[in-house]
Amino acid sequence: MSNTQLRTDSLAHALLGAAHAVARVKAGTALPQALAAIFTQTGAPPQARGAIQDLAYRAMRELGRADALLALLADKPPASAELRGLLCCALALLAHEEGARDAPYADFTVVDQAVNAAASDPAMLHAKGMVNAVLRRFLRERAILLAQAVKHPPGRWNYPTWWVDSVRAAYPEDWESILRAGNRAPPLTLRVNRRKTEVGPYLETLAGCGMAATRVGPVAVRLERPVPVAQIPGFAEGMVSVQDAAAQLAAPLLDLQDGMRVLDACAAPGGKTGHMLESADIELLALDSDPLRLARIDDNLARLQLRATLKAGDAAGDGWWDGTPFDRILADVPCTASGIVRRHPDIRWLRRKEDTARLAGLSAQILDNLWRMLKPGGKLAFVTCSLWPKESELQAAAFAARNNAARLDAPGQLLPVADAGEDHDGLFYALFQKTGV
Structure with a gap:
């Protein structure tokens, strides 16, 4: 990726970075890892990173329609994955009704900056005329092209066809609202740490800082407008953590009491770990198979001023277990993550239909393994972030x-x-509760 000719605060710079991120996702890399590699490679400053990330996530949410439009606009596929990514990012910004008030940029600005992005990259320089022609044709024929693009499921819903079919089969009454919800940008939801404050006083703190917010759960607060965590009052001091309201149901479900021995299996990145430690004075073991992901838990607990034992290990095995049973186990098992696509829109393009059965088989092994580590009378909470019944119900x-x-x-x-x-x-x-001896 070369962008030395572009100002880092320009839309062209952001489009080019996002184009390379989209190309990496199409090659099988998760979007956060793709973006991290691009940021490292380019040394982009924080503001530019935010702009690249915003465009890349928008492109993932609009990728089905952008691909459908590109197939209608181009006689043959673009010569490179990066060029295709650039056109998809630009089309994601343009694929709205003409004159829409919520359009992020003026149409002519998007076209101009996309051409500048292509011209700044040696691998795309030869195609800047093609970029200009494709995007201008889209603007001339926008209504007709959009009507054609939405005739097929990916173009209409921005998911692979198999995904649309699976949601429709599992939830025949709610499938459309589920798909729409997954295409919305997610809110920034916080978990208030009751060891340090309560929801009411914290909402007053936010209001005093000019931040509108709403209570959406027992300790869940949704900010009206997302902001960087460094700007969240009390975040650095552990007063709040970023966590979706649904994920905040795990700790209360376990009915934790002081002195209990608790296992948080598949614990990273540690949101539920922190919540459990905020809820009671427990002896907690946080287990994850990835030592690097365990480091994120350590960072989170340090900010919250809480302590747990962190251990790298496979939840489907027992090489990490000392043989002492647990009072409570949280099993947040591996899954397709189909229920959190609004936060991770690349998942829909990276997953395959057969992944569901494979991951369900792995989670079954983990659950059976952890069950034998639970005390009689103990409780195990089984959690997935999946919508597919094979992985859940x-x-x-x-x-x-x-x-x-x-x-x-x-x-x-x-x-x-x-x-x-x-x-x-x-x-x-x-x-689940374990009965008997």
């Missing part, structure tokens, strides 16, 4: 049958929702 039912586990009241499948009084991702919860 069907998994929970099969687990209960295999292990003769008593199933207790739990939220079950939460569908993604965003309204005035409620705002959360699509997580699934099941709670």
Whole structure:
């Protein structure tokens, strides 16, 4: 990626960075890792990083329609993945009704800056005329092209066809609202640390700083406008943490009491770990298979001034276990993450239909393994951020049958929702209690 000719605060610079990120995602890299590599490679300053990230995430949410439009506009596929990424990013900014008030940039600005982006990259320089011609043709024929693009599921819904079919089969009454919710930019939701403050006083603190916010859960506060964490009052002091309202249901579900021995399996990045430690004085072991991800938990706990034992290990094995059973276990198992696509819009393009069965098989192994580590009378909370029944409700039912586990009241499948009084991702919860000796 070369952009030495571009000002770092220009739209062209952001488009070029986002184009390379989209190309990496199409090659199989998760968007956060793609962006991290580009930031390292280019040395982009913080403001430029934010602009690149915003465009890349927008492109992921609009990728189905952008690809459909590009197929209609170009006689043959673009010569490089980066060029295709640039056109998709530009089309994501332009694919709105003519004269729309919420358009992020003027149409002519997008075209001009996309051409500048192509001209600044040696790999795309030869195609700047093509970029100009494609985008100008789209503007001339916008209404007709958009009508054609939405005739097929990816162009209409911005998901692969198999994903649309799966949501429709699982939720025949709610499938359209689920898909729409996944295409919205997510809010910034905070978890108030009750060891340090309460929701009411914290809302007053936000108001005093000119930040509008709404309570959307017992300790969940949604900011009207997202801001960098450095600007959130009390964040550095551990007064609040960033965590979706649905994820905040895990710790209360376990009914934690002082002195309990608790396992947080598959713990990274540690949001639920921190919440459990805020809830009671417990002896907590945070387990994750990735030592690098454990470091993020350590950073979070240091900010919250809380302590836990962190250990790298495979939750499907027992090489990390000392043989002492746990009073409570939180099993936030690996899954397709289909319920959090508004936060991770690249997931829909990276996952394959067959991933569901593979990950359900892995999570079944983990659940069965952890169950034997639970004390009689103890409770295990099974959590996924998936919408697919094979990973959630069907998994929970099969687990209960295999292990003769008593199933207790739990939220079950939460569908993604965003309204005035409620705002959360699509997580699934099941709670089991171990009976007998």
